[in-house]
Amino acid sequence: xxxxxxxxxxxxxxxxxxxxxxxxxxxxxxxxxxxxxxxxxxxxxxxxxxxxxxxxxxxxxxxxxxxxxxxxxxxxxxxxxxxxxxxxxxxxxxxxxxxxxxxxxxxxxxxxxxxxxxxxxxxxxxxxxxxxxxxxxxxxxxxxxxxxxxxxxxxxxxxxxxxxxxxxxxx
Amino acid sequence: xxxxxxxxxxxxxxxxxxxxxxxxxxxxxxxxxxxxxxxxxxxxxxxxxxxxxxxxxxxxxxxxxxxxxxxxxxxxxxxxxxxxxxxxxxxxxxxx
Ligand SMILES: [Zn+2]
Numbered sequence: 001x002x003x004x005x006x007x008x009x010x011x012x013x014x015x016x017x018x019x020x021x022x023x024x025x026x027x028x029x030x031x032x033x034x035x036x037x038x039x040x041x042x043x044x045x046x047x048x049x050x051x052x053x054x055x056x057x058x059x060x061x062x063x064x065x066x067x068x069x070x071x072x073x074x075x076x077x078x079x080x081x082x083x084x085x086x087x088x089x090x091x092x093x094x095x096x097x098x099x100x101x102x103x104x105x106x107x108x109x110x111x112x113x114x115x116x117x118x119x120x121x122x123x124x125x126x127x128x129x130x131x132x133x134x135x136x137x138x139x140x141x142x143x144x145x146x147x148x149x150x151x152x153x154x155x156x157x158x159x160x161x162x163x164x165x166x167x168x169x170x171x
Numbered sequence: 172x173x174x175x176x177x178x179x180x181x182x183x184x185x186x187x188x189x190x191x192x193x194x195x196x197x198x199x200x201x202x203x204x205x206x207x208x209x210x211x212x213x214x215x216x217x218x219x220x221x222x223x224x225x226x227x228x229x230x231x232x233x234x235x236x237x238x239x240x241x242x243x244x245x246x247x248x249x250x251x252x253x254x255x256x257x258x259x260x261x262x263x264x265x266x267x
Contacts, residue, residue, distance in 0.1 A: 036256025058179045058264065059232075069232045070179050070257045114182045130180065133187055134228040 007098040007157040011053040013167060020168050021105035026151075027099045030080040031091045032073040038087040039071055045088075046073060051080040060127045061142050068131060068140060074151075097159030100164070106171040111148060113167050115141060132162055173240075176250050178261050179232040192224030194237045194253075210252060216241055 004026045014023035035044035043055035046065055056067040064076040080090045081117055102110060108119045117130045124130070130144040137160060140151040152160050172183040175264040219242060225252055226236045235253035241244070252258035 036254070036260055039260045056240075070234060070252065072263050116186065123204050130184070131233075138230045152206065 005095075007154045008100070008161055011158065011161050013100070013161070014026065015165055015168055016140050017104075017106075017171070020102070020104040020171060021145065022100055022102050022164060022168060023065060025099050027076050027094070027097070028078045029082075029092075029097055029151075030075040031093045032059070032075055032081065032088050034071045034073075036071060042083065042088045045083055046081060048074075050075075059129050061129050061144070062127055066129050066140075066142055068129065074140075096149045096154055098154050098161075099123045100150050100161065101151070102150060102164075103146070106168075107146070107148050108166055109171050110164065111150075114163065115139070117141065117163040119143075135163060152158065172245070173245050175226060175232065175234065175236070175238060175247060176257070177228050177231060178250060178252050179234060179236070180228060181232055183228070185232040187228060188236075189227045189229045191235065194225040196224040205238075228235060244253060 006024060008024045012023075014021065030041070037102070039079075046052075047055045050065045051063075051065045052062050056062060056073070058063065058067060058070070060067055066074040066076070075090075080092070083090060094113055110118075111119055112119075113136045115130075115132045117132050118124060124143055126143060126145055129137065129140060131140045133139070134152075136151060137156045139160070142149040142151070150164075174182050174183045175185065175188055188195060196211055198211050212261045221239055222242050224238050226238050228234050228236060234257060237251050239248040239250075241248070252261055
């Protein structure tokens with residue numbers, strides 16, 4: 001991912017309060033698309049190249065790869081994995097997303113005010129991810145230990161981050 | 172509020188989905204006559220009871236789903252990915 005230009009340069013980030021920490025991260029994003037017939041092979045390949053113990057379950061992420069759709073993955077670091085074109089295509093979409101990391105004991109309180117997803121540990125634990133809707137905009141949330149990654153479409157990122165920061169003030 | 176149990180994502184609120192329409196329509200061949208196409212595109216049963224319909228999980232996994240829903244009380248009886256290959260792949264994984 002070359003020539004990173006922040007979509008959030010004008011925002012008051014990082015945000016720090018006693019119970020919350022929100023910061024922008026620069027993050028590569030390669031979209032890997034398998035075919036139904038090649039999914040098994042691609043599952044294995046991705047696990048091997050990402051150094052995972054087992055293939056990724058639906059809506060889970062590990063290391064720096066996320067299973068976002070039945071046949072699709074996001075690979076979050078450069079370089080992209082090497083896959084046979086007949087098995088899967090790889091597309092660099094790094095510039096399409098703005099990404100913030102939300103940490104702190106109020107992280108769930110903050111996200112619960114934004115997305116219709118059950119974030120309790122029993123439903124959304126380490127590695128879980130969900131693509132969902134935040135104020136009519138499609139976003140993806142990924143939990144890594146006690147940290148939440150929020151992937152936003154670039155063109156809506158300021159609007160959504162403004163909402164996040166506004167809500168964060170009250171927590 | 173309808174909640175749909177997406178085979179890939181689990182139960183999600185209706186706001187994440189977009190309604191497609193009658194999922195039971197079989198479209199005629201491209202060279203079929205105008206009447207056959209007219210009927211396939213425009214003629215719909217107004218079902219009271221269980222109906223097969225398509226929904227897209229557009230804000231989630233973006234898959235098209237085939238949903239059996241009661242038009243009387245909105246109870247959802249079954250949900251399956253509309254794409255057969257993806258459906259089989261996900262069903263195999265969920266049964267793992
Ligand atoms: Zn889904």
